[in-house]
Every structure is written in C-alpha cells, then in structure tokens.
Amino acid sequence: MGAASRYWRLIKIDATSQRKVEEVASAQEFFRQQFPAFCQPVEVPDAQIQTQLLAWLQRSEPSREATISHLAELCLRCFISSQIEQTCIQLETLFGSSHSFTRQDLFPFVLNDLVLEKPRPSAYRPLATEILQTFDPRRGNLATWTARLVKHHRELNTFLLERGVYLVSDWAILNDTTAKQLRRILSDFHQLTPTEIERASLLLASYHAVYRRDRLSQSTSRGKCPPPNPDQLSQMVHLCRSQTTLEFSAESLLAQLQDLAERLRQYRIYVRGGSLPADSLQDPKVNAQASHLQAPADGSTEDEQSQFLRRYHQEFVHCLDQSVAQVIQAQWATLQGRSLQSAQDFIAALKLFHCQGKSMGEIAQQVGLKAQYQVTRLLKLKSLRADIRQHMLAALRERILAMAVNYTSPDQLQSLDRQVEAALEEQIEGIIQSAEAEASVARNRPLASLFAQRLCRHLDLRNQNL
Amino acid sequence: MTAPLLAADMLPDFQTLPAETIELEADQIDRAWQLSRLLPTEAKQWWTYLNSLALFSFEQWLADRAPDLAFDAQQGSILQPKYANVIDAVGHLRVGEFRVCLLVAGSLWDQHLTLLRAVVELPEWLAHFYVVVEVQEELSQAMIRGFLRHDQLVQQLQAQDLPTESDWTYALPQTWLDPDPNRLLLYLRLLTPAALPLPQRPSQAAATQPVDLVALLPSLQSPDTPLWQILSWEQGATLLANPELLDWLYRLQTAPAERAPALVEQLGDLLQLFSQQAVNVGRWLRDELDELAQALPWVLLPPLNPALRTRSFRAPTVEAESILRELECTTDMTIPAQARGAYQDIPFAQVALRLYAITWPLSEAAVPEWTLLLILGSQSGAGLPDGTKLRVSDRTGLLIERTASRDLGPGYLFVRVVGERREKFLATLTLPDGTALTLPPFSCC
Numbered sequence: 001m002g003a004a005s006r007y008w009r010l011i012k013i014d015a016t017s018q019r020k021v022e023e024v025a026s027a028q029e030f031f032r033q034q035f036p037a038f039c040q041p042v043e044v045p046d047a048q049i050q051t052q053l054l055a056w057l058q059r060s061e062p063s064r065e066a067t068i069s070h071l072a073e074l075c076l077r078c079f080i081s082s083q084i085e086q087t088c089i090q091l092e093t094l095f096g097s098s099h100s101f102t103r104q105d106l107f108p109f110v111l112n113d114l115v116l117e118k119p120r121p122s123a124y125r126p127l128a129t130e131i132l133q134t135f136d137p138r139r140g141n142l143a144t145w146t147a148r149l150v151k152h153h154r155e156l157n158t159f160l161l162e163r164g165v166y167l168v169s170d171w172a173i174l175n176d177t178t179a180k181q182l183r184r185i186l187s188d189f190h191q192l193t194p195t196e197i198e199r200a201s202l203l204l205a206s207y208h209a210v211y212r213r214d215r216l217s218q219s220t221s222r223g224k225c226p227p228p229n230p231d232q233l234s235q236m237v238h239l240c241r242s243q244t245t246l247e248f249s250a251e252s253l254l255a256q257l258q259d260l261a262e263r264l265r266q267y268r269i270y271v272r273g274g275s276l277p278a279d280s281l282q283d284p285k286v287n288a289q290a291s292h293l294q295a296p297a298d299g300s301t302e303d304e305q306s307q308f309l310r311r312y313h314q315e316f317v318h319c320l321d322q323s324v325a326q327v328i329q330a331q332w333a334t335l336q337g338r339s340l341q342s343a344q345d346f347i348a349a350l351k352l353f354h355c356q357g358k359s360m361g362e363i364a365q366q367v368g369l370k371a372q373y374q375v376t377r378l379l380k381l382k383s384l385r386a387d388i389r390q391h392m393l394a395a396l397r398e399r400i401l402a403m404a405v406n407y408t409s410p411d412q413l414q415s416l417d418r419q420v421e422a423a424l425e426e427q428i429e430g431i432i433q434s435a436e437a438e439a440s441v442a443r444n445r446p447l448a449s450l451f452a453q454r455l456c457r458h459l460d461l462r463n464q465n466l
Numbered sequence: 467m468t469a470p471l472l473a474a475d476m477l478p479d480f481q482t483l484p485a486e487t488i489e490l491e492a493d494q495i496d497r498a499w500q501l502s503r504l505l506p507t508e509a510k511q512w513w514t515y516l517n518s519l520a521l522f523s524f525e526q527w528l529a530d531r532a533p534d535l536a537f538d539a540q541q542g543s544i545l546q547p548k549y550a551n552v553i554d555a556v557g558h559l560r561v562g563e564f565r566v567c568l569l570v571a572g573s574l575w576d577q578h579l580t581l582l583r584a585v586v587e588l589p590e591w592l593a594h595f596y597v598v599v600e601v602q603e604e605l606s607q608a609m610i611r612g613f614l615r616h617d618q619l620v621q622q623l624q625a626q627d628l629p630t631e632s633d634w635t636y637a638l639p640q641t642w643l644d645p646d647p648n649r650l651l652l653y654l655r656l657l658t659p660a661a662l663p664l665p666q667r668p669s670q671a672a673a674t675q676p677v678d679l680v681a682l683l684p685s686l687q688s689p690d691t692p693l694w695q696i697l698s699w700e701q702g703a704t705l706l707a708n709p710e711l712l713d714w715l716y717r718l719q720t721a722p723a724e725r726a727p728a729l730v731e732q733l734g735d736l737l738q739l740f741s742q743q744a745v746n747v748g749r750w751l752r753d754e755l756d757e758l759a760q761a762l763p764w765v766l767l768p769p770l771n772p773a774l775r776t777r778s779f780r781a782p783t784v785e786a787e788s789i790l791r792e793l794e795c796t797t798d799m800t801i802p803a804q805a806r807g808a809y810q811d812i813p814f815a816q817v818a819l820r821l822y823a824i825t826w827p828l829s830e831a832a833v834p835e836w837t838l839l840l841i842l843g844s845q846s847g848a849g850l851p852d853g854t855k856l857r858v859s860d861r862t863g864l865l866i867e868r869t870a871s872r873d874l875g876p877g878y879l880f881v882r883v884v885g886e887r888r889e890k891f892l893a894t895l896t897l898p899d900g901t902a903l904t905l906p907p908f909s910c911c
Contacts, residue, residue: 095482151479161605164483168573172604175512176572180633184578212512216502222495225604264574265479271577271640272481334530377485386648387531390655409661410615410653417652 002082004044007031007053008074010115011081017104019085024115027078030071050076050142057132073132076142077113080128083146084110091160099163100361100371109156127153139259148262157224164373170261171225175212177264179204185267199246200260206239207257228254315396317454323391324458327384342378345369347459349379355446355456385451389417483607486647488530490606494522504547506689506719513570514550520570520599521545521556523608528561532651537561548716552693552706555582557591563659567593571600571611578637583630583699586619590707594662595650598643612643613650617662633694634702676704676711676741683711684730689719710740710861728863735859735904739892744909747825747838750806758906764808764823770801782809786822789841789878799882801839802826810905811845816897818845819854823908834887836910842879842895849877853898858883858891865891887911 008028014020031039034052038044056072088106096102113126127149135145150156157167182204186192192200210232215225228236233250240248248256328350335343345367352358352366360372369375393416446456498518502511521544528537541558543549549557556568567585579598585591596614601607619642622628628636644650653662678701685696693702705711714736718729745759755766767783770790786807793799807824822841827834842856843849850870856879857867868879883891890909896902 091480095480099482160480165480166483166602166605167480168602169604172573172602175603176516177574181574181576185576208512209508213508216499216508216511216515222606223604268575269479271575330533334533377487380485383486383531383648386651390648390652393652393656410657413652413656413661414649 002043002046004031004035004038004040004042006079006082007049007076008078009082010078010113011085011111012113012115013104013107013111017107019104019107019111022115024074024078026071027074030068031075046079046143047141050079051137054135054137074115076132077115077128079142080131080146081111081113083143084127084150087147087150091165095160095163095165099160099165099373100364101159101163105159106156109159110150110153136255139255154224163371164377169225170258170265171211171227173261173264173268174204174207174257175215175225177204182260182264185264189267189270190263199244202240202243203236203253203256203260206236209239210235228257316392317450319392319395320388320450320454321458322395323388324455326391327387328455328458328462331384346378347462349375350455351459353379353381353447354452355459357446388451393417484609486609488523488527488608488610490519490523490526490608494526495519495606498522501544501547501550505550510551510689513554514544514547516570516572516601516603517544517550517554517556517568519601519603519608520568521559523599523601524556524559524566524568524597524610527610527647532655535561535654547720548709548712551689551716551719552712553582553584553591554580555585557585557593559593561654564595564654564657564662565593565664567591567596569596569598571598573602573604577640579640579643581636581638583634583636584703584706586616586623586636588703588707589664589666592616592664594659594664595653597650610647610650612640612645613647614638614643615653615662616664630699633692634699676708677737679705679711680733680737683715683733684718686715687718687726708740710736713861732859732863735864735892735894736861738904739859739861739890739907742906744890744907745905746911747806747808747823747908748836748910750808750825751804751827753806755808759808762810762906764810767807767809767822770803770805770807770824782820782822785843785847786824786841789822789843789880790824792876793880796876799839807839812895812903814897814901814903816899816901817851819843819850819895820845821893821895821905825908825910827910828884835884836887837882837884838891838908838910839882840880840893843877847877850879851898854879855894855896856881857894857896859894860885860889860891885910 008024008031010022010024012020012022035044035049038049053072053076056068057076059069085103085107088103088110091106092101092103110127113128114124131142131146131149134149135142139145140148151167152169160167179201182201183197186197186200187194207228211228214232230250233253237248237250237253240246240253328347331346332343335346348367349363352363353360358366360375363375364370364372367375369378393413446452498515501518502515505511505514521539521542525537525539528535538560539545541560543553543555543557555570559566559568569579569581571579581596582591585593585596594616596616596619598611598613600609600611622642623636628638630636679697682696682701683705685691686693693705697705705715714729714733718726721729743758745762745764746756749756749759750766753766755764765782767786770787786809790801794801801824805824805826807822809820809822812819812821820843822839822843824839824841825836827836838858840856840858842854849872852870852872854870855867858865858881860883865883866881868881870879885891887910890907892904892907894902894904
C-alpha cells in the first residue's frame, strides 16, 4: 500500500544524476478516470490496481484499446520507478556510508526510464520495460519483482562489487548446492512436498549437467556467472524430458531455476542471520556450544595484566618493536612483490592511521584510492595486529626464560595471547572498528596506545633509513 | 568473519567482503581447472575444482600471513585424482609439524557443515586442524571461514552424540567452527604438536580385510555410484586407507569400458600384492633367507659366480647354472657376478615343477632398481606340459605372461622384470588344466 500518486509520478534523473519527478499528465488523467475511488493521496490497494492495469496492458486490440494499453503501461512504469528508487535508497542506507556511495551513484544504472506520451518503437529499452515484460503475477507481486531485478542488475552489481558489496548470483548458488543439501533445505526449511522436491532435484541435476560442465569446459570463461543461454536451456529441457513425463519449456525452466535459487537464497539469508553473534547470544544452546568451543572468558584481571606488563616491561617493549619490524617488513615485501605502489601506499596509510589519526576516508583521498573500503583491505589492521602479537609471543618465549613457557596447551596459549592483547589494547580495537565503519570520523591526533606509539616509532626509523 | 545481518527485508542477500578476502590469480585458477579435468564425472570435476581453489587460497593466505611457517602441499590429496575421486576435501597437508585438512564451502551458506567420517576417523586422513575455506568461484576469491581442532571436534562429537549420515558424513552445526583464523595462526605458529596428540590406530575390532573387497569393488565401475551405496563403512574404511586400491578404482572408473574386464581380473593380484607379506629377495644378496622364504620353502643357491665358490654341488645348482649360461647366450641378458638365487620345488599332483628366482641390483639407473628373473622348469628335467603358464604382475597390472610349448621352447619358461626399490612383483603359475598357484609377492627391501 502507498500513495496513489506513485502511478502518475515518474521518478527519473537529470544529466547530473539528480532525482527529478515528472508528473505524467496523461497517466494521471487515465488513473482518475479508471480508479475514481483511489485518487486521494491516501493508501491504495496495489494488488487490485495492478491486476487491472496489467489486464489492460496485455490487450492487444487496435485503435482505442492500444491507447488504453499504453496508458496502463505508463501508470505501471511510474510505479516501477518509485520502487527502483526505494531499492536504491535501501542500498544506500545499508552500505552507503561504510562503502562510500550514495543513491545518486546508483540511479544512473537503473532509474533510466523516459516517458514517451505516445508509444513509439525504439531500440532503447529501459529497465522498467524489462521488468514489465518479464513480470509474471503468479511468481509474486510487482514491487518484489522490481526489487529482484534491480538487485540483480549487472552494472549495478559491478559497481557495488568495486566497493566491496557483493550479491552472489543465482547461478553461483545453484552451482554449489548438492542434491542432498537441496532435498534437506526444501523439505526442512521450505516444507515442500516429496513430489515438489523430486521435481526440483531433477531440475538441479539437469542444470548441473549442462551449466557446470560448460563452465568448466574451458579455462577462460570466468567471472560472474551469467544466466544460462538458450542453447544450454534447451539441453536442460532435453535432459528433464528424458527423465520425466512433465513438460518443460525453455522459458519455464529458466523461471523455475530462478525460483529455486530464490528459495536457496532465502535459506542462505536465514543461515547467515542465524550465525551472527547477536543472534547466537539470544540462543542459550548455541551460546553454550560456542563458548565451549571458543575462547573461554578472559579470567585475567586488570591487576594481573598490569603485573604482567610491569614485570616484563623491558622484554615486552623490546619484543613488540622486534615484531612490529618483522611483520611490517614481511607485509611490505609481499605487497612489493605485487606492486611497489601498493607497498608504499601501505606504509603511508599505516602512518596516517596510527600516527596522524586520520580516518579511513581521509586516508583513501590522500593515498589516491577510490574508496575507504580499499584502505581497509590494504591495511587489514586486525590481521596485522594478530600477526604482531603472535610474533611477540614467539619472541617472548625465547627471551623470558624465567617464564619457562612451553606452549604445549592450547588454552594456556590462548590465555597468554589475550594477556598480550590486553596489554597492547587500550581500546584500539574499538577505534579501528569505528574508523572502518565511519568515513567522517577524524581525530587528527596520534592514537594513544602503546601499540600505536611503537608502530609510529618504527615507521619514523624506517623513514630515516630510507 | 560473518557478514552483518541486514535489517531491511528486501536486500538481505548482499554481503560485504571482508578485508581478509584472498584473491586467486589466473594461474591458480587454471591449475585448479586442469586438476578437475582428471575426474570422471561432472560433479566430481566441480568439487575438485572448488577444493583445488580452496587449497591454493589457503596456500596464498599462509604465504601472506605467515611466511615463517613451512607449508607442504606436495602430498595434498586433491592433487592426486585417485584421492580426489573419493575424498571431497583436501587432506595430507602439513603446516610445520601439524597435519591440516581443508574443507571447502561454496556459495550456499548451509547451517550444516559436511564433514567426511574418513577425515576424522581414519588415521591416514586425520588432521590436527580442519580448516573451512569459503570459495566464491564467480569472484575468484576465497576466505578462511573458520576451523576445527581435532581434539575439540572429537570431544564434541562424543558429547553431542552426533549421528553419522548414511553417506559417511557428519552434518556439523556451523557454530562448532572457531571463526577466528588468527587463532588458527596462533596455534600453528606457537603450539607444539605434542599439545594436540592424534590417535595412532583406530579402534576397529573387525576391520575388513582388503581381499574381502574383491567381489564388491567391480560394482563401483560407474563413477556416479557413491561408495556408500555399495560398501559398508568398515569396507569403505579399508578402501579409503588403501592407496593401491584407490588407484585401481580410479583406473577402473576412468578406463574405457572395454578395458574394465582386464582391470577387474587384475584386482585379485593387486590385493595379494599389498595385503600379503612379501619374500625379501634383497636378503639373498647378503646370503640370508627371511622367515617367510624359509617357510615356503625357498632354498638358497650358492653364489652363481664359479670363482666365488670352491665345490660343485647338487643338481639344482648345476641346472641353474646351465640355464643361466644358455640364457646369456640366447638373449642379450648379462647376469652379474653378485646375482643370487634360490629355488623352490612345487609338487603339483599332475607334475612336479621347480621354480628358480634370481635377483641382482641395478645400480646404473638414476633411481636404484632391482631385477627379478624367474625360471620355471620341471623337477624331472623332462620339460613343461604344453600350455603351462608363468605370469608376473605388479600394482599397475599384468607385466608379462609366457606359455610353454614343446615345439618352440627350451623346456623351461623364463621371465625377467625390473622395478624400483619399493616395487613388488607377484608370480602366478598355471597348469594346462587351469590349476593355478600364486606365490607370495617378491620384494627387494
């Protein structure tokens, strides 16, 4: 349900990608005549209106009927434009700030309808036309279908992927699903009947036999999985027919495969959601298992930590310096193997982050990367810190004979790792997280932790030696 | 590790790629592709492809994160099609002193993790760490999704009493995974393997003998037939622990249909070859007979070089020497002075046979080799019945077969085979009426 005006207001963009609303007078007039009861700016029953509009659209009689059909199409395309906009806004809300894009970046890919007051044959085919032509009311409502096609839009996906936001394709999901998984998911999660499951298994087997074979048939055809082509579909139809009396057309097979992928996607979403810490904490059973398997709660008190640090202060700082140097040098060498530029960017970004307190967004600008996400990937701060800690533990083992540590118990090792972490910590983890999440936060002063201090000292020394 | 759960109901299937994503290079993808080509079915090819990508991702990740750790993937099971054909995982990897097994996860996020019984229960496949590598094939990317420690895994399996599935797998909850790959690195770098002892031998009281599989294995000729549909788990365990049998199975499943009968026929020999104790002819060179040889009984001949011996003796020695001289004349065979031999009398009801076995090392080859010369005659010296056969096979199949014919031959049969030090040979004598005797295999060390 939504406002009636969605059926005569076309959302489009101007040359600078700014959103514009065009009131389509003929569509408004048509809507007023046909749905006099729904013209007030209140909630209108979309399902009912769309069913009627679609019925008119599909009439193919000449003269006057053609006009009705065209006007019905205009109303539907206006509606679709508002749904496309909504989807872009949602994407911006979810990922925009952390992945450096706005809805204006997305609009040009999908919000590309032009309204022509008179129907005119044209090679230009906006997304809205494709949505209308492929829409099948038996498979869901128009809003959902629109969102689905926007989500799967190829150029939009490519753009988002460059910014680290990925939508797995239907075909990749189907490729990696086994017959056993499919049966279990369709019966336990979707509660389909055995007949439906049999049919789906047959579809998947035919799909695998053709699509995966072709994907592996030459080493060069890589990249995002495209939809099956007509030739592949006809081979799949042939395989299906050879094993069942059910009739399949290439078109219906494609639709059924997409629906199957959508079901797997729903399950996938459920599982990904379910595996989140926030969720598992609410599930006492899962939580009990998780805590059993993972690190036991940190039992060391602040006092113990400071004792640890005081007692071994000298060794500790020495080992930290040594480990910082080792790990940064190793990372420098690895990156340099790929490109000297990224190795230099790495050092520069490390410095900007730890020693000047710049945000990821600012660092991206200064080292000339497109998005802050790329800085995050370049720095991999969590990995870097874990590597430094682990080198420290190895160095400490050698230096502090008094500790007589032989790391022979996984639990003891973990506990030591946490003590070192705590000693280095001083909330840097939180700073990293917020820096990775928010482009705008800039502190413009060095980080205060021991870790950051020693790291900056190393970078200074490194600079002097160059 | 996990992508954040999204609040909006319309777009929750987008995921953000973590900074730790591993990018696969074109040559790694190409190598994975080539490995996949070796498998006999489309499904096995696909999963071998993904498993190989998982291996190369893990290798890359370790090289980036921990160049200080030694990674040995030479024996990686996915690199050998006989293993890839039956084990959907990457076993036999080593990081330092630790054994590591990779499990691949594809684009479907399943709440269950499929774990093969073989890699947790069979000593040949056990690992200290099972690492789940998520491969995004269409992006040519991967990431370490988490890992399981063997000791915790086994404890947990027992505590939860998790049932095994009929297809020889466990369906583990994903929550059992430790999602922090940094902790894996912590263990790999700093723990000693003694901290995570692996069981040495399985507690399989009634383990299947390889020979019990003779009748079942030919049913696995179609590569689409899963092992678990034909074999019990105990039988499967025997098969999966046996590289020679797996090699045979792979050849059976990839050979053209017309080669299959020959392979099936060869299976009996193959099983004897590795399940029976071998006679060590290497000891003959040091003038010794091992216990097995004594029991058969093989009788050691004195050194064949006349210069090395003082007296002449019993008939077999004289006979052997005369045959060897004849062979040196009629063939281009040179029998060196250090060659040693033994003989065995075989009293078949129909005819009393005598088999000579002569061995010597071949040191001129780059890889040390040894040779075995077998000579089959009759004890009476009257020649062999027409149609008597002598054949020798090794793990790859029949090497040579000779049939006696009074018209053509010298009254005895001989075969000579050469192999590397670790190779074994199996000899079978067959009388014209089909009576056959297969001797325990010959080995040289």
